[in-house]
Amino acid sequence: MKxxxxxxxxxxxxxxxxxxxxxxxxxxxxxxxxxxxxDIRRAAAAAGPEAIKNRPASLWRYEEMxxxxxxxxxxxxxxGWTPLIPLAAAGAKYGFGKLYxxxxxxxxxxxxxxxxxxxxxxxxxxxxxxxxxxxxxxNAGAAWAAYAARAGxxxxxxxxxxxxLITRNEIVAAGAQVHLVRGLxxxxxxILARSIPARGWYDVSTLKEPYRIEGKKTMGYEIAEQxxxxxxxxxxxxxxxxxxxxxxxxxxxxxxxxxxxGEKLPRLVAVQAAGCAPIVEAWRKKAGTSEFxxxxxxxxxxxxxxxxxxDFLVLDALYRTNGYAVxxxxxxxxKTIPELASLEGTFICPEGAAVFAGLKKLRAGxxxxxxxxxxxxxxxAGIKYPDTLKFDLPYCPVDGTV
Amino acid sequence: MKxxxxxxxxxxxxxxxxxxxxxxxxxxxxxxxxxxxxDIRRAAAAAGPEAIKNRPASLWRYEEMxxxxxxxxxxxxxxGWTPLIPLAAAGAKYGFGKLYxxxxxxxxxxxxxxxxxxxxxxxxxxxxxxxxxxxxxxNAGAAWAAYAARAGxxxxxxxxxxxxLITRNEIVAAGAQVHLVRGLxxxxxxILARSIPARGWYDVSTLKEPYRIEGKKTMGYEIAEQxxxxxxxxxxxxxxxxxxxxxxxxxxxxxxxxxxxGEKLPRLVAVQAAGCAPIVEAWRKKAGTSEFxxxxxxxxxxxxxxxxxxDFLVLDALYRTNGYAVxxxxxxxxKTIPELASLEGTFICPEGAAVFAGLKKLRAGxxxxxxxxxxxxxxxAGIKYPDTLKFDLPYCPVDGTV
Numbered sequence: 001m002k003x004x005x006x007x008x009x010x011x012x013x014x015x016x017x018x019x020x021x022x023x024x025x026x027x028x029x030x031x032x033x034x035x036x037x038x039d040i041r042r043a044a045a046a047a048g049p050e051a052i053k054n055r056p057a058s059l060w061r062y063e064e065m066x067x068x069x070x071x072x073x074x075x076x077x078x079x080g081w082t083p084l085i086p087l088a089a090a091g092a093k094y095g096f097g098k099l100y101x102x103x104x105x106x107x108x109x110x111x112x113x114x115x116x117x118x119x120x121x122x123x124x125x126x127x128x129x130x131x132x133x134x135x136x137x138x139n140a141g142a143a144w145a146a147y148a149a150r151a152g153x154x155x156x157x158x159x160x161x162x163x164x165l166i167t168r169n170e171i172v173a174a175g176a177q178v179h180l181v182r183g184l185x186x187x188x189x190x191i192l193a194r195s196i197p198a199r200g201w202y203d204v205s206t207l208k209e210p211y212r213i214e215g216k217k218t219m220g221y222e223i224a225e226q227x228x229x230x231x232x233x234x235x236x237x238x239x240x241x242x243x244x245x246x247x248x249x250x251x252x253x254x255x256x257x258x259x260x261x262g263e264k265l266p267r268l269v270a271v272q273a274a275g276c277a278p279i280v281e282a283w284r285k286k287a288g289t290s291e292f293x294x295x296x297x298x299x300x301x302x303x304x305x306x307x308x309x310x311d312f313l314v315l316d317a318l319y320r321t322n323g324y325a326v327x328x329x330x331x332x333x334x335k336t337i338p339e340l341a342s343l344e345g346t347f348i349c350p351e352g353a354a355v356f357a358g359l360k361k362l363r364a365g366x367x368x369x370x371x372x373x374x375x376x377x378x379x380x381a382g383i384k385y386p387d388t389l390k391f392d393l394p395y396c397p398v399d400g401t402v
Numbered sequence: 403m404k405x406x407x408x409x410x411x412x413x414x415x416x417x418x419x420x421x422x423x424x425x426x427x428x429x430x431x432x433x434x435x436x437x438x439x440x441d442i443r444r445a446a447a448a449a450g451p452e453a454i455k456n457r458p459a460s461l462w463r464y465e466e467m468x469x470x471x472x473x474x475x476x477x478x479x480x481x482g483w484t485p486l487i488p489l490a491a492a493g494a495k496y497g498f499g500k501l502y503x504x505x506x507x508x509x510x511x512x513x514x515x516x517x518x519x520x521x522x523x524x525x526x527x528x529x530x531x532x533x534x535x536x537x538x539x540x541n542a543g544a545a546w547a548a549y550a551a552r553a554g555x556x557x558x559x560x561x562x563x564x565x566x567l568i569t570r571n572e573i574v575a576a577g578a579q580v581h582l583v584r585g586l587x588x589x590x591x592x593i594l595a596r597s598i599p600a601r602g603w604y605d606v607s608t609l610k611e612p613y614r615i616e617g618k619k620t621m622g623y624e625i626a627e628q629x630x631x632x633x634x635x636x637x638x639x640x641x642x643x644x645x646x647x648x649x650x651x652x653x654x655x656x657x658x659x660x661x662x663x664g665e666k667l668p669r670l671v672a673v674q675a676a677g678c679a680p681i682v683e684a685w686r687k688k689a690g691t692s693e694f695x696x697x698x699x700x701x702x703x704x705x706x707x708x709x710x711x712x713d714f715l716v717l718d719a720l721y722r723t724n725g726y727a728v729x730x731x732x733x734x735x736x737k738t739i740p741e742l743a744s745l746e747g748t749f750i751c752p753e754g755a756a757v758f759a760g761l762k763k764l765r766a767g768x769x770x771x772x773x774x775x776x777x778x779x780x781x782x783a784g785i786k787y788p789d790t791l792k793f794d795l796p797y798c799p800v801d802g803t804v
Contacts, residue, residue: 058485075747083479085480106510107508108505108748146749150746158804165788166785169784169790169791170749172740173739174740179795181799191798191802195803198803337575342575343551345549345551345553346510346552347511347544347572347576381512383572389571395583398592400593402594
C-alpha cells in the first residue's frame with residue numbers, strides 16, 4: 001500500500017545538484033553526501049500534530065516526511081518512539097531547569113543505529129537493492145545486518161578485529177558476510193572501496209547513502225512531539241560521524257517549515273571525547289570543516305571518528321542554531337555512568353554519559369541558563385558495553401548474614 | 403494525582419484469605435503468594451478498548467487494572483508497549499499459520515524483568531517502603547536496582563558470583579548494596595531470610611510480594627490490544643519462576659471478565675530447558691505441584707529454576723487453558739538464536755530461543771495446527787548474553803579485497 005511520503009528528490013547541500021529519489025544514489029558527483037527533500041506544502045496539508053497523535057508508536061508515524069513510497073517495503077523490528085525520560089534528580093543536583101533524556105537504548109539492537117538501518121534498508125529494498133556493504137566499528141554493522149536479514153538482503157561487513165564481541169556476534173548471527181581486519185574502520189573502508197566496483201554491492205557507509213539520515217532525523221520529530229511540539233532550549237548529542245546531529249537539525253528545520261513548531265530552534269550541542277575532538281577544534285576556530293584528529297583515543301568508541309564526511313553539515317547546524325561544541329575526557333565519562341545510574345536508574349552508554357558530562361560543563365559555565373530546558377541523547381544501552389565498568393564486590397559467606 | 407486503579411485487595415489463591423492492599427504484605431500466612439484483586443465492574447465501566455487506544459505507549463495505559471493509587475508514585479523508565487513482531491519467514495519455513503514474537507528485549511534494562519520491577523517498586527514507594535531486598539541470578543536484580551535507584555530507595559541484593567558480569571555492573575552502578583555468594587540463588591535466598599528480620603527490609607524475592615505479577619501481566623494486556631483484542635490460539639512462554647505465565651493467565655482471565663476479549667482463552671505453553679524441567683515433568687503426570695529438579699543445568703540461566711514457589715499457579719494455568727509443557731535441550735536453543743536472527747533480524751535471548759524451539763516441536767507434532775496463530779515471548783535482548791555464541795571469523799588483509 002502506498003504511503004503518504006512527500007519525498008520530491010535528493011539534493012546536494014554543497015553544489016545543489018539534484019538527483020531522482022526513484023533511483024539508487026550514493027554521493028553527489030562533487031563528493032558531498034546527498035539529502036532527501038520533501039514537498040513541504042503537500043506534507044503540511046496531508047498531516048499535522050493532530051493527525052499524527054494517534055498513529056502507531058514507532059518512527060514510521062511521520063510517514064509524510066519519510067522516503068519510503070510503498071508500505072510493503074517497510075522493514076521493521078519495532079524501532080522508534082523511544083522514551084523521553086525526565087532526569088529530575090540529576091537536574092536538581094546540577095541546577096538544570098528541566099532536563100530530559102531521550103533513551104535510544106530502548107530500541108532494536110540497543111542503539112540509535114537501528115533508526116538509520118531501518119530506513120536505509122527499507123529504502124534499499126524499495127530500490128531493488130539486493131546486496132549492501134559497509135565498514136563498521138560494531139553497532140552500525142549490527143543494526144544493518146539485522147535489518148538486511150529481515151529484508152532478505154545480503155550484507156557484506158568489514159570490521160576491525162577489536163570491535164566489541166557482542167556486535168560481532170550480532171552480525172554473524174544475522175547471517176551477514178563478515179570479515180575482520182587487523183586495522184581501523186578506515187582500513188575496512190578502503191578494502192570495501194576496492195571491492196565494491198567489482199561486486200556491484202550498494203555502499204551504505206555513513207553518509208554515503210542518503211537515507212540513514214532520514215531514519216536518524218526521527219529522533220528530532222519524536223522529541224518535539226513528546227514535548228507537546230514545544231522544542232527545548234538545548235539538544236545535546238554525542239558527535240562522531242555526525243549523522244545524529246545532522247538528522248536532528250534537518251528534522252527541526254523541516255518541522256519549522258511545516259509549521260509544526262515555531263521559528264525558534266533549540267541550540268544544538270555537539271559533545272565529543274577530549275581524545276577525539278575534531279568538531280570541537282573546528283568550532284573554536286569558527287571553521288567550516290574539520291581537520292583530521294591524529295592518534296584519536298577514547299573509551300566512547302562510538303564517537304571515535306577522527307574526521308567525518310559530514311563535518312561541514314555538523315558545524316553548519318551548530319553555527320545556525322547558536323550552538324556549542326564541547327569535549328569531555330574519559331575519566332568524566334566513566335564517572336558519569338554510575339552517577340546517572342544511581343541518581344536516575346538509567347544505565348547508559350559511554351557516548352550518552354559524555355553528553356551529560358558536557359551539559360554539566362555548559363551549565364556550570366552558565367551557557368545553559370538555570371531556567372532552560374535541555375534534552376540529552378543517550379545513543380545506546382549501557383548493557384552493550386559489558387567491559388566499560390570494573391567493580392570489586394564484597395562476598396558474603398554462604399552461612400553468613402548481610 | 404489519583405489514578406483510576408480499581409484494586410480492591412489481595413487474596414490468597416490457596417486458602418482465600420484476604421489482605422488489605424493499603425498495607426505492605428508478603429506471603430499469605432499459609433505460605434502461598436498473594437494476588438491482587440480488582441473491582442472488575444468498576445474497571446469495565448471506567449475504561450475499555452476505545453478509551454485505552456490513545457493512551458501513552460507504556461504499560462501504565464492499563465491503569466484501572468494496576469495497583470498504584472497515586473500517579474506521583476509511578477516510577478518509570480519508559481517500560482512496556484514492546485513491539486509484537488510478525489515472524490513471517492520463520493513461520494513459513496516451519497508451517498505456522500501466523501507467528502508473532504512479543505519482543506521484551508526492547509525495554510529498560512533489556513529484559514521483561516523491568517515490568518515487574520517498575521510495578522513492584524512503584525507500589526513499594528506508595529506503601530512507604532524505603533529498603534527492598536532480593537536474591538537474583540542477574541536480570542531481576544538489575545531491573546529492581548535500577549527502579550529502586552530511580553525511586554530513591556535502597557536495594558540490597560545477593561547474587562551468585564557466576565551471575566553475568568553485565569548484570570553485576572548494572573546493579574552496582576545503580577548504587578545498590580550488593581554481595582556476591584559462592585553458591586546458588588537459593589543460598590542467596592537463605593542468607594536474606596536470616597538477614598531480613600533484623601534489618602526490616604521488604605522482601606521482594608520472586609512471588610514473595612504481590613505486585614511483580616501485576617507488572618508482568620501487562621504483557622498479556624498488550625498482546626491482546628496489539629492484536630485488536632483478538633487473542634491468539636497459543637501463547638508460549640519460557641518458564642522458570644513462572645511469574646510471566648502466571649501474569650499472562652491473570653491478564654487473560656481479567657480481560658475476559660472485563661469483556662475486553664471473548665470467552666475463549668489462548669492455550670498457554672510453558673517451555674523449559676531439558677536440563678531443568680520440573681513443570682514439564684509435573685504436567686506429564688497431571689500433578690498439581692512440581693518436584694525439585696536435581697542438578698539442574700542449562701545455558702538459558704533465566705529458566706534455571708529447579709522448583710518455583712508458584713508452580714501450582716503455572717500448572718493450573720496450563721490445565722485450565724488446555725495448554726502444554728515442553729522441554730528443549732541446549733543444543734536446540736543455541737541453534738535457534740542464529741537461525742531466527744538470519745531469518746527475521748531478531749537477536750533474542752536463550753530463553754526466547756527455547757520458546758521458538760518448543761513451538762517448532764508442537765507444530766511438528768500438530769498440537770499446534772497449521773491455521774493457528776501463535777505468539778512467542780522473547781523475554782530479553784540477545785545483547786545481554788555476550789558469551790552465548792562463539793564464531794570463528796575470516797580475516798581480510800588490510801591491502802586485500804573481499
